[in-house]
Amino acid sequence: MIEFSLNGESVRTDVDPNTPLLWVVRDVFGLTGSKFGCGAGLCGACTMHVDDTAQRTCILPLSAVAGKRITTIEGLGDLDNLHPLQQAWIDHSVPQCGYCQSGQLMSAAALLDQNPNPTLTQIDQAMSGNICRCGTYPRIKRAILAAALAYDATAKEGAQV
Amino acid sequence: MSIKNLSRRRFLKNTAVVGGGLVVGFSLFGLSEKPFPIVTEPDGFVPNAFLQFTADNRIIFYCPRDEMGQGVMTGLATLIGEELDVSPHSMEIVHSEVHSDYANPALGFQVTGGSTSINAHYLPLRQVGADTRALILRAAASDLGTDISDLETQDGQVLYQGETYPYGLFVATARTLDPVSDAPLRSVNNFRYIGKQTYRTDALAKVTGQADYGLDAQVDGMQYAVLVRSPVFGAKLLSFESADTLKKPGVTSVVAISNGVAIVADSYWHARNASASLSVEWEETPEQALSSEQIRTQMMAALESEDETTAVNEGDISLGIADARAQIEGSYWTPYLAHAPMEPMNALVRLGQNDAEIWLGIQSAQAAQNLVSRVSGIPTENIVVHNLFLGGGFGRRGVGTHVVEATEIAMAVGTPIKLMWSREDDIQNGFYRPASAARVRTAVDGNGRVTAWDIKRAGGDITPGTVKNLVHSLFPIAPDWLANGVSGTVGFLFNNLSPDGSSVEGLHENYSFTNVRVKNTSVDHGVPLTFWRSVGHSNNAFVTESAMDELAVAADLDPVDLRLKNTLDNPRLNNVIRIAGERMREMQLPEGHHLGFASHGSFQTDVAQVAQVSVEASKIRVHKVLCVVDCGLAVNPDIVRTQMEGGIIFGLTAALYGEITLDAGRVKQSNFHDYPMLRVNETPEIEVIIVDSKTEPTGVGEPSVPPIAPAVANAVFRATGQRLRDLPFRLPV
Numbered sequence: 001m002i003e004f005s006l007n008g009e010s011v012r013t014d015v016d017p018n019t020p021l022l023w024v025v026r027d028v029f030g031l032t033g034s035k036f037g038c039g040a041g042l043c044g045a046c047t048m049h050v051d052d053t054a055q056r057t058c059i060l061p062l063s064a065v066a067g068k069r070i071t072t073i074e075g076l077g078d079l080d081n082l083h084p085l086q087q088a089w090i091d092h093s094v095p096q097c098g099y100c101q102s103g104q105l106m107s108a109a110a111l112l113d114q115n116p117n118p119t120l121t122q123i124d125q126a127m128s129g130n131i132c133r134c135g136t137y138p139r140i141k142r143a144i145l146a147a148a149l150a151y152d153a154t155a156k157e158g159a160q161v
Numbered sequence: 162m163s164i165k166n167l168s169r170r171r172f173l174k175n176t177a178v179v180g181g182g183l184v185v186g187f188s189l190f191g192l193s194e195k196p197f198p199i200v201t202e203p204d205g206f207v208p209n210a211f212l213q214f215t216a217d218n219r220i221i222f223y224c225p226r227d228e229m230g231q232g233v234m235t236g237l238a239t240l241i242g243e244e245l246d247v248s249p250h251s252m253e254i255v256h257s258e259v260h261s262d263y264a265n266p267a268l269g270f271q272v273t274g275g276s277t278s279i280n281a282h283y284l285p286l287r288q289v290g291a292d293t294r295a296l297i298l299r300a301a302a303s304d305l306g307t308d309i310s311d312l313e314t315q316d317g318q319v320l321y322q323g324e325t326y327p328y329g330l331f332v333a334t335a336r337t338l339d340p341v342s343d344a345p346l347r348s349v350n351n352f353r354y355i356g357k358q359t360y361r362t363d364a365l366a367k368v369t370g371q372a373d374y375g376l377d378a379q380v381d382g383m384q385y386a387v388l389v390r391s392p393v394f395g396a397k398l399l400s401f402e403s404a405d406t407l408k409k410p411g412v413t414s415v416v417a418i419s420n421g422v423a424i425v426a427d428s429y430w431h432a433r434n435a436s437a438s439l440s441v442e443w444e445e446t447p448e449q450a451l452s453s454e455q456i457r458t459q460m461m462a463a464l465e466s467e468d469e470t471t472a473v474n475e476g477d478i479s480l481g482i483a484d485a486r487a488q489i490e491g492s493y494w495t496p497y498l499a500h501a502p503m504e505p506m507n508a509l510v511r512l513g514q515n516d517a518e519i520w521l522g523i524q525s526a527q528a529a530q531n532l533v534s535r536v537s538g539i540p541t542e543n544i545v546v547h548n549l550f551l552g553g554g555f556g557r558r559g560v561g562t563h564v565v566e567a568t569e570i571a572m573a574v575g576t577p578i579k580l581m582w583s584r585e586d587d588i589q590n591g592f593y594r595p596a597s598a599a600r601v602r603t604a605v606d607g608n609g610r611v612t613a614w615d616i617k618r619a620g621g622d623i624t625p626g627t628v629k630n631l632v633h634s635l636f637p638i639a640p641d642w643l644a645n646g647v648s649g650t651v652g653f654l655f656n657n658l659s660p661d662g663s664s665v666e667g668l669h670e671n672y673s674f675t676n677v678r679v680k681n682t683s684v685d686h687g688v689p690l691t692f693w694r695s696v697g698h699s700n701n702a703f704v705t706e707s708a709m710d711e712l713a714v715a716a717d718l719d720p721v722d723l724r725l726k727n728t729l730d731n732p733r734l735n736n737v738i739r740i741a742g743e744r745m746r747e748m749q750l751p752e753g754h755h756l757g758f759a760s761h762g763s764f765q766t767d768v769a770q771v772a773q774v775s776v777e778a779s780k781i782r783v784h785k786v787l788c789v790v791d792c793g794l795a796v797n798p799d800i801v802r803t804q805m806e807g808g809i810i811f812g813l814t815a816a817l818y819g820e821i822t823l824d825a826g827r828v829k830q831s832n833f834h835d836y837p838m839l840r841v842n843e844t845p846e847i848e849v850i851i852v853d854s855k856t857e858p859t860g861v862g863e864p865s866v867p868p869i870a871p872a873v874a875n876a877v878f879r880a881t882g883q884r885l886r887d888l889p890f891r892l893p894v
Contacts, residue, residue, distance in 0.1 A: 016410065016430075023430045032377035033370015035552070037503050038584040039433070042833040045503055073370035082369070090364040093799050096807060097230030098367030099374060099503040099552030124842035131833060133503045133553050134230045135810025137844040139803065 002066045006031075007075030017063035022046040024062050025072060033073035033102045037131070044130030047103035048072050054110035056129075073102035076109055084150040085109055088143035096134035104130045108144050116151045118144065195542070198258030199223060206332035208293050208340065210262035211241060211286070218329035220245075220317060222252045225263035226282070227273040227524050228363060229502075229554030230807070231862045232800035235362045236279050237286055239796055243355045244290030244346060246314040247328075249362050256548040259530045259541075270635060271527035274559055274692060276764035276860025279796055283857055287346055295344035297328050300335035349855045355796050363550070374552045376581070378509040378520030383577035384413060386570045387432040389439055390421040390590045393451075393826035394687050396443040398422065409435035418569040420562065425574050429581050446826075448687045453822040453829075456686050457494065460598040463619035463682040464492065470658060470683075472665045476676035478602070481613030485604030487716035488613070493601070493707065494887040495700040497821040498594035498693055499836060504552020505587045508567040511577040516543040519567070522551035524559040528634035532561045535637035536568040555811070556692035560592050561634060588836050589828040593821055594693030595621040595664070597700045601708040605716045609726040614674040616704065619682040622661035623690045623697075625652035656683050663692070667701040667867065671762045673730035688823075694811055695866040698763040702867030703874070703888060706759035710875040711884065720758050720875065721745065733791050734760060734767040737852060741769035741789040744850075748773070754784060757876025759868035764860030766792040770809070770868040773845070774876035779892040783813060783845040783873055791852035793859045801861050802849040808865030809847055814839040816870035820889050 003012040006029060013028050025048070026032050034057065037045030041056035048057050049071040077083035082090075085108050095101045104127070111118055111126035118126065123144050132140070197210045204216035213221040222241060228234045238249035257263045263271045267281035294314060301319045302309045311321060318325040349355075366372035391398070401422045403415035411431030416423050422441055426432035482488055508521040510533065517539050523529045526546040534541045551558050567580035582590075597620030604613040629648035632639050655661045660681035668679045693699060713720035721742035728735040738760045745756055753775045760769035773785040788805045795801045818837045822829045830836040874885040883892060 019428070019430050023428060026377075027428060030379075031370070032373070035374075035504065036376060036429075036581075037505070038833050040584070040832050040834070043503070043584075043838075077369070079365070079369060079371075086368040089368040090360055093361055093364065093803055095230075095361065095364055095367035096232070096803060097228075097503065097551060097553045098363065098372050099550075101367055102370045105368060128840045128842045131503065131838045131840065133501060133555070133811070133838060135807035135839075135844075136803070137810065137839075137841040138806050138847055140841060 002062055004065045004067060005069045007071055013062070015062065018061050021048065021057040021060045021062055021065055021070070025057070025070070031072050031074045035099055035102060037100065042131075043100070044103040044107060045100050047106040047130065049106060049110055052110065052113060054107045073105060076105060083109060084147040085112065085143065088147035088150065092139045092143040092146065094136050094139040094143050096136055100130060100132045104132065104140055108140070108147070111144070112148060112151055117148055195260060197262070198260050198545075204333070206336050208296060208335065209289055210257070210260055211289050212245075212293055214329050214332045216329065218327040220247055220252045220328065222254045223257035224254050225257045225271070226265065226278040227256065227522070227526070227548060227551055227554070229273070229522070229524065229551035229558065231278075231804060232361055232797060233273065233278045235800060236796050237282055238362055239354045240279070240282055240286040241290040243352055244287045245294045246353070247317040248354060249359070251317050254362055256526070259526050259546050270525070272525040272559065273554070274524055274556065276766070276862040276864065279858045280765065280860060284346075288344070291344040291346050292341045295341040296335050296338060297331050299338055299341070300331035301326065304331055304334050349794065356794060356798065358799055359797065361800065373549045374504055375507045375509065375521040375549050376504055376552065378547065378549065378579070380509060380511050380518075380520070380577050383509060383511070383579050384425050384427065384574065385429045385432050386423045386425045386567070386578050386580045387429065387436050387583065388418070388421045388423045388566055388570070388580065388586070389436050389441055390586065391443045392589065393443065393446060393449045394689060395448060396446045399442040399444050401442070402440040405438045406435050409438060411435075414574055415439065416570065416573040418566060418573060420566055423566075423570045423573070425570065425578065433583060449826040451686060451823050451826045453824070456596060456823065457598070460596065460619045460684050461492065463684050464598055464600045464617050466619070466682045468682060469617070469680045470655065470660045472660045472679040472681060473669060474678045478613045478615045478676050478678050481676035482602070482604045484606055484612050486607045487712065488602070488604035489708065489711045489715045490600070490602045491708065491711060491884070491886055493599045493704045495597050495703060496819070496888060497596045497688060498815055498819045499588050499591050499821050499830075500553070500555040500557035500693055501587060501836060501838065502551075502553025502555055502557055505584055506563040506582040507580060508563045509577065509579040510567040510571040512537055512539070512568070512571050515539055518545045518547065519564065520547040520549060521564065522549050522558060523561065523564070524551070524554050525561070525634065528561045529564050531634050531637040532564040533568050535633055536565055537572060541637060555694040556696070557592065560630060560691050584833070585831045588821070588830050588832060592689045592691035594699060595623060595690045597621070597664070599701070599704040601704060603708055603712050605712050605718065605723065609718055609723055611672065611674040611712070611727050612676055614669055614672070614677045616668050616679045617682070618665055618668065618680070618701070619684055620664065620700075621685055621688060621690050622652070622655050622683050623663040623692060624661045625649075625655065626690055627692070652683075663697045665701070666697040667761060667763060668705060671705070671731060671734055671760075672727045674727060694808070695763060695863040698761065698863070698867040699812070699815065702759070702761040702763070703870045706761060706868060706871030707874050707886065710757070710871070710878065714878070724760055731762065734762045737767045737769040737789045737791050740850065740852070741771055741787060744787055744789075745771045753777070755876045755879040757872045757874065757879065759872035759875060761864070761867040763864045763867055766790060766859045766861060766864040768864050768868055770865070770872045772869065772872035772876045774873055774880060776877060776880045776892065779894045781817060781873065781877055781890055781892065785846045785848070786869065786872070787848050787850070788865055789850045789852065790861075790865065791854060792861050792864070793854050793856040795851050796858050798851055801851055804861040805849045805865040806847045808863065809869050810839055810844060812866040812869035813845075813873070816873050816888060816890055818889055
């Protein structure tokens with residue numbers, strides 16, 4: 001039996017501890033926003049946060065996340081309370097087929113958590129593990145910069161209060 | 162344990178879980194005999210195959226084309242919404258089920274492809290919207306006891322004497338009235354939604370993880386399957402040994418089907434892991450000796466073959482060359498390519514006694530329905546297709562092999578089956594963009610007029626295999642011999658009478674040359690072929706636009722000017738060349754950066770591109786791309802821009818990396834480490850200029866792909882003096 005936190009809820013499962021986290025989250029816990037793209041940690045479609053770090057979960061065994069905090073796209077924001085990146089993704093028409101975008105957003109969120117004002121080069125570095133076959137990269141860059149501004153504004157408001 | 166369950170159904174398939182009773186609506190066209198495959202909600206009103214008005218004032222649009230990223234849901238909702246006077250953002254949009262009213266007007270059956278959707282539906286869907294609005298206005302006039310001329314509409318509301326009334330209030334009366342036809346359409350100058358800047362209707366679902374793809378479908382009692390296919394194309398299964406595999410965790414059965422051996426298990430992970438333990442013997446075929454070197458050698462040799470067909474033969478090539486100021490000759494090579502959509506192929510099939518359901522994302526729900534029927538014998542009218550979002554298409558999801566496979570496995574096993582392809586399956590067992598060779602001989606006179614344009618192309622043809630699949634996809638009861646016969650006949654025609662249009666498209670049509678000859682020799686190596694974003698244009702624009710650049714260099718002419726002088730009969734292409742050329746002349750370049758130009762019309766749309774490139778240590782870096790496009794009226798200008806951007810990036814991946822090669826008949830590449838995709842850090846800045854136009858809209862999904870490879874090659878020539886005639890580009894280290 002392995003326990004971990006999934007989007008703030010404590011969960012446990014007795015599936016094979018070698019099972020990659022991606023399949024546990026999708027098939028056991030029914031959160032299907034994280035996608036399967038390569039099964040080899042090469043494309044980033046399966047990206048989730050493990051204790052705030054973006055990780056490729058198609059090759060991350062369940063046993064490695066015992067006791068850890070897992071956040072998926074479903075935990076990033078919800079319909080009534082979008083994460084600034086999700087709003088920026090809509091405003092800048094980022095998604096095309098959309099299949100890779102959960103992973104893109106989770107990588108971008110991990111970046112902004114660590115670096116709220118990234119340069120274009122830093123965005124390139126943080127996002128180069130996520131493939132988008134539709135070619136939404138120019139929009140992704142723009143949306144991250146826009147969300148960073150929103151982050152910044154929120155932080156300043158917070159400071160004034 | 163409790164997991165927060167967001168209301169995922171809200172976005173997507175809220176009504177498309179059909180299953181039970183089909184409800185008869187009436188057709189505005191009066192053409193359809195079958196009931197619409199729409200579940201009418203209590204007191205809902207279904208005036209035609211495309212719309213439902215619900216009692217709680219929702220308006221549902223049943224989108225007949227498949228959303229694979231190209232923005233077709235937003236685009237078509239904009240068309241119908243323009244005349245219905247409902248914002249695309251005020252509708253619920255779902256993929257339609259299968260019905261003759263959902264046929265693609267350009268292609269005659271229910272399929273999405275060829276960059277046809279917006280053009281083909283531009284008038285028909287607007288007419289449906291206009292007729293439905295007129296019907297609601299008549300009902301409103303009756304209910305409100307006034308004259309239609311006193312009423313106006315705005316975003317799903319009827320306006321009367323300062324009050325607003327949702328359309329839904331009037332559907333009880335509307336259903337009693339005769340349908341309206343031929344209601345007048347809005348003038349292009351009065352559009353409220355068409356041509357306006359707006360975000361995509363599917364964006365919210367896609368940024369919250371709520372959008373459902375085939376991969377996400379689940380049904381009670383389902384098992385997962387993976388399929389071990391022959392590593393050599395077309396080799397038949399001789400025998401397999403499954404004892405070890407059956408002992409692996411979670412595995413419940415191992416069954417042979419027409420296309421390989423399926424491992425069925427309680428999870429994809431278990432099925433996939435167990436597949437490595439399966440020992441399989443395949444028949445030996447001539448294809449197992451095939452190598453890419455051999456294929457290339459044979460295609461290059463076929464350029465000299467006189468066993469050829471003629472696409473065009475006008476004037477006298479030797480006369481044109483005799484008059485020339487300069488001439489060039491060169492041979493080009495374009496490799497096989499995989500589509501590699503981010504979502505690998507998958508399909509979930511549930512078979513009942515005499516009914517079935519399939520969940521997947523496909524470019525033809527009709528083909529999916531027919532293929533399930535063909536395999537299972539269940540009549541098509543009892544088969545429900547849940548077409549979910551497509552995790553990329555690019556042509557790959559126009560082929561239904563995975564539908565056949567999943568249905569066969571479900572029949573063999575007796576439970577619902579979710580068949581999943583791995584990325585390795587996708588790269589190694591797929592359908593490919595044809596490889597081809599081409600030889601160009603061309604000449605130009607002192608006035609910059611091309612006086613000879615002689616092209617020979619050799620390679621595989623898409624259409625014979627496509628026709629065979631199409632027979633099965635359209636006519637589920639057609640026997641194999643018929644499909645093979647039709648396919649064979651088509652192949653015979655291409656070998657003897659006239660080339661496959663897909664093979665030679667784009668080799669000359671954009672230009673008005675004198676003395677033109679285009680010939681083709683078909684070379685079939687048994688590699689499964691299909692449409693790949695922009696199809697033959699993806700190979701052929703590289704040939705024509707590189708040759709035009711070579712000719713300009715040889716004659717010491719400006720490459721833009723050369724194109725302008727030879728497109729005088731093609732004013733729309735001429736105009737985008739002129740605009741891009743003017744911008745090109747103004748560009749300020751950093752040290753070491755060079756520009757390349759290419760233009761190409763395809764799918765009725767004209768595109769010119771300028772690539773800004775540097776080369777350091779044999780590494781090509783594309784810094785900026787300018788893209789000028791004339792696609793007629795841009796129904797959603799931002800989606801047009803994103804399609805131009807996406808097509809350029811798709812084409813750059815092919816230009817810089819894309820290559821499927823064979824060794825001992827097997828595809829050598831397997832996943833993204835050896836079949837790489839362009840990544841964000843390699844992506845150029847892209848500027849898109851859309852030519853202002855009010856003419857009918859034309860294709861945007863594909864036309865930005867063809868020019869980018871030659872634009873980069875032409876820039877690399879200016880940077881290095883090296884002429885790149887092979888794709889993908891490799892510079893000597």
